[in-house]
Amino acid sequence: MGLEQTIIDATKDIFVNMIMMGATPGTPYQGKGEALIDSVTGMINLAGSHSGLLAIHLPTQAALEVSGSFLDLEIEELDDDVLDSIGELANMLAGNIKAELDPTGSSIQLSIPTTMHGDQYNIERIAGTSSLCVPFYLDDGDFVIELQLT
Template sequence: MAGVEPKVGRPYLKKDTVAFGDVSGIIGVTGAEKGSMSLSFSEPAILTIVSNLVGVPVTEINEEVKDAVGELTNMICGDARRRLQDLGVTLQAGTPTVVSGKGHSISHFHDGPFIGVTFEIDSGSFVVEVAFGEHRSLEQAAARSARA
């Protein structure tokens, strides 16, 4: 992704709304499940990624960086939705919302805990969070995947 090789961390259960990073994209999903997905980047990580994407150094979180966070959120969520579609779970996504600032909050579209996974790159890290309500169709898809 964008000239970086992220190293994936272990999934964890998260219960608060404080964002991991300095800029986040969140996207709501509906269909077989209802919930949301988000990406939250540390400033050094997103500046490296966007600099690699545009081919020139980017030194601050500006509108170009926020646009890139929205696009990355859309792309990664889209890939996850395609993979779930292959398992029989159909989801539609809304338009990403981007929030920035130290200590900002992410309000997922359900009230329970959610899963986070940290990814490390040389310059920093980012977190992908997934929050769904009932998740019966996701459990069925996981069972089908395990049998395959």
């Protein structure tokens, strides 16, 4: 199974079962460290047989909606709960992808998630890795899952 499909399955699983939102995948593309505008990013490192980074990039509005649905709360502004839940989302996604890449569970390890947000920032591609991005569409908004792997 290709990496694209692994990302799509992992993301749909979490959105349907944990966040209770439908997420429709778009066409995967190679990321080039595009600027993220008014966004929130949750990210986590993978180390071991596969080394790299898993990130979820959401426009701030989509981050509010996703974390609101996840936490079952009305959320109106970017607060610690939102940042925390987006980090946790990256953690769960990485856990699902790890399960697919590493069925024995022993050869890939995850770091802890970090969340960043801002008006404009770029996450650079790690030298020597490929960056696979899969866009997803929500009813009202979108987000991108990025997997950088050596």
